[in-house]
Amino acid sequence: MNIEKMKLREIFEKQPVAKDFFDSIGIEIIDDNLTLNEYVEKVDEEKLEDLGLSKDFILENFKEFLSNLSDIESNQLQQVKSITIIGGYNKLGEKENIEIEIKAGEIISIVGPTGSGKSRLLADIEWMAQGDTPTKRKILLNGEVPDKDLRFSSEFKLVAQLSQNMNFVIDLSVREFLLLHAESRFVQNKEEIVERVIEKANQLAGESFTGETPLTSLSGGQSRALMIADTAILSKSPIILIDEIENAGIDRKKALNLLVEEQKIVLMATHDPILALMGDKRFVISHGGIVKILETTEEEKKLLSKLEELDRTLLEYRNRLRFGERLS
Amino acid sequence: MKLITISGPPSSGKTAVIMKVIESLKQRNIKVGVVKFDCLLTDDDLLFKRHDIPVLKGLSGALCPDHYFVSNIEKCFNWGKEEGLDILISESAGLCNRCSPHIKDITAVCVIDNLSGLNTPKKIGPMLKSADIVIITKGDIVSQAEREVFAAKVRQVNPTAKILHVNGLTGQGAYEFTLLLMDSEDVETLEGKSLRFSMPSALCSYCLGETRIGEKYQVGNVRKMDV
Numbered sequence: 001m002n003i004e005k006m007k008l009r010e011i012f013e014k015q016p017v018a019k020d021f022f023d024s025i026g027i028e029i030i031d032d033n034l035t036l037n038e039y040v041e042k043v044d045e046e047k048l049e050d051l052g053l054s055k056d057f058i059l060e061n062f063k064e065f066l067s068n069l070s071d072i073e074s075n076q077l078q079q080v081k082s083i084t085i086i087g088g089y090n091k092l093g094e095k096e097n098i099e100i101e102i103k104a105g106e107i108i109s110i111v112g113p114t115g116s117g118k119s120r121l122l123a124d125i126e127w128m129a130q131g132d133t134p135t136k137r138k139i140l141l142n143g144e145v146p147d148k149d150l151r152f153s154s155e156f157k158l159v160a161q162l163s164q165n166m167n168f169v170i171d172l173s174v175r176e177f178l179l180l181h182a183e184s185r186f187v188q189n190k191e192e193i194v195e196r197v198i199e200k201a202n203q204l205a206g207e208s209f210t211g212e213t214p215l216t217s218l219s220g221g222q223s224r225a226l227m228i229a230d231t232a233i234l235s236k237s238p239i240i241l242i243d244e245i246e247n248a249g250i251d252r253k254k255a256l257n258l259l260v261e262e263q264k265i266v267l268m269a270t271h272d273p274i275l276a277l278m279g280d281k282r283f284v285i286s287h288g289g290i291v292k293i294l295e296t297t298e299e300e301k302k303l304l305s306k307l308e309e310l311d312r313t314l315l316e317y318r319n320r321l322r323f324g325e326r327l328s
Numbered sequence: 329m330k331l332i333t334i335s336g337p338p339s340s341g342k343t344a345v346i347m348k349v350i351e352s353l354k355q356r357n358i359k360v361g362v363v364k365f366d367c368l369l370t371d372d373d374l375l376f377k378r379h380d381i382p383v384l385k386g387l388s389g390a391l392c393p394d395h396y397f398v399s400n401i402e403k404c405f406n407w408g409k410e411e412g413l414d415i416l417i418s419e420s421a422g423l424c425n426r427c428s429p430h431i432k433d434i435t436a437v438c439v440i441d442n443l444s445g446l447n448t449p450k451k452i453g454p455m456l457k458s459a460d461i462v463i464i465t466k467g468d469i470v471s472q473a474e475r476e477v478f479a480a481k482v483r484q485v486n487p488t489a490k491i492l493h494v495n496g497l498t499g500q501g502a503y504e505f506t507l508l509l510m511d512s513e514d515v516e517t518l519e520g521k522s523l524r525f526s527m528p529s530a531l532c533s534y535c536l537g538e539t540r541i542g543e544k545y546q547v548g549n550v551r552k553m554d555v
């Protein structure tokens with residue numbers, strides 16, 4: 001659209017959220033029957049001075065704001081069907097001889113000793129490294145070199161992160177907050193999606209909660225369940241990085257399944273064999289390079305069932321301990 | 329030498345991020361120094377000294393630290409050149425939400441943290457709105473959803489900035505931030521450069537030391553509420 005010629009009212013009819021821009025910089029729109037230029041000419045100088053704004057700032061930034069919105073609508077950014085990691089050099093300067101493609105819906109575990117470079121690998125992916133990080137790795141999206149501007153686009157964040165230390169800190173109810181999240185992503189039918197997130201989160205969590213529950217009173221398990229359901233359904237990032245998920249108050253297998261159903265690429269840095277074996281493959285990192293890629297074998301999957309059994313037994317003992325029983 | 333102005337609300341993580349950035353630049357043999365501007369008190373300079381980072385400290389006392397900044401930055405800039413720095417970073421606490429140390433053609437960074445509240449980006453003036461790079465910290469302790477909502481709020485008030493997430497504790501994102509800093513232009517002198525935004529003139533009687541309450545003591549640029 002040619003915003004120079006359009007009246008503000010016409011712009012707002014096409015893009016109702018465009019109003020938020022003026023709200024967020026503290027300028028009220030009293031007469032929307034003007035073009036942007038006409039409007040800015042009329043804003044009181046003293047008011048601008050108070051707010052620390054200039055006419056040029058409003059003109060330039062409003063146009064940029066609209067162009068960000070249309071990027072979101074064109075949707076073209078969001079379809080990531082695969083990423084490719086092209087090896088660089090390890091810490092000893094030796095070549096990392098790999099080129100691996102990871103497809104949407106795959107779960108990869110990343111294992112290796114402390115300091116081996118797991119976090120660096122995840123950071124390379126997040127940054128879409130092009131030989132410009134210490135590892136000299138290159139990352140492709142859908143088989144191609146990604147546009148450099150994507151690195152700073154807030155509409156396209158390649159990677160969403162989930163980690164053990166994360167908490168909800170906002171003082172809102174679950175539903176109020178999810179609506180806010182949905183609005184910030186400009187999703188259509190937001191009420192519907194929000195209810196779906198709450199329903200899915202409840203399927204993952206040990207104890208149930210409602211849309212009215214305040215975020216800050218969720219238990220650890222409920223918070224993790226909500227974070228995963230929200231990330232699976234509301235976050236547009238195609239890749240999810242998980243830094244361990246504690247096995248308390250949440251069904252980890254269902255959680256991973258939900259992410260896979262939503263066609264996410266899941267990368268998990270973990271030392272927990274149960275979580276690691278839930279992956280389709282695992283990357284073994286040593287001295288800053290990927291040294292092995294192991295596919296989870298049938299035998300390992302059988303072992304996984306055994307480990308899960310053990311885990312359940314342990315959990316039972318833990319619960320009995322809590323309730324003051326004698327263990328035998 | 330490159331000059332980078334870094335500002336942001338108190339405790340947003342400016343010093344933590346600067347430390348990580350310098351660690352990363354040192355590994356590439358790039359020499360960095362810091363000027364720290366604050367109001368009454370700061371220990372940041374000791375932290376920098378302990379890490380053998382050349383540092384200057386300026387305390388503005390009763391003045392707005394950003395006003396103090398403008399009157400002193402040229403001197404500090406010349407000090408940095410004499411020290412043979414490749415990059416001089418100025419850290420100033422944005423105590424006055426209306427003023428900002430950002431200078432035209434000098435890379436301007438605002439550091440703001442995920443814990444500061446969703447309405448904070450709206451409330452911060454040119455320090456955030458006119459920054460080239462916005463660094464968001466403390467993403468390690470809030471949920472992915474809150475990070476996304478917060479970044480969207482920042483994007484709303486500054487649609488043109490590059491927004492980067494940096495963890496001040498682990499340094500995640502700091503390396504990437506340095507790549508951006510290395511892109512900024514080298515500067516010969518600050519003479520003739522101007523601020524991105526004028527600073528409000530503080531010229532009521534109270535700016536000049538008046539303490540008594542009452543109409544007759546008020547002169548100059550006085551504004552009254554509608555009550």
Ligand SMILES: Nc1ncnc2c1ncn2[C@@H]1O[C@H](COP(=O)(O)OP(=O)(O)OP(=O)(O)O)[C@@H](O)[C@H]1O
Nearest residue numbers: 089090091113114115116117118119120134135288
């Ligand atoms: N290929 C490489 N070349 C140079 N430096 C590297 C390489 N890989 C990793 N590093 C550096 O090694 C250090 C340790 O790596 P990293 O933090 O990724 O380890 P980690 O496996 O995540 O450890 P932890 O288990 O303790 O979290 C980092 O400073 C990282 O930048």
Ligand SMILES: Nc1nc2c(ncn2[C@@H]2O[C@H](COP(=O)(O)OP(=O)(O)O)[C@@H](O)[C@H]2O)c(=O)[nH]1
Nearest residue numbers: 338339340341342343344465466494495496497
């Ligand atoms: N968890 C967490 N804490 C941080 C982060 N960045 C800074 N901090 C902490 O926040 C506090 C204030 O940081 P500081 O750098 O002194 O803030 P400044 O006043 O802006 O310079 C310190 O205790 C830091 O350790 C971060 O990314 N995550």
Ligand SMILES: [Mg+2]
Nearest residue numbers: 115118119120
């Ligand atoms: Mg790590």
Ligand SMILES: [Mg+2]
Nearest residue numbers: 342343372419
């Ligand atoms: Mg500080």
Ligand SMILES: [Zn+2]
Nearest residue numbers: 392394424427
């Ligand atoms: Zn001021």
Ligand SMILES: [Zn+2]
Nearest residue numbers: 531532534535
């Ligand atoms: Zn005054």
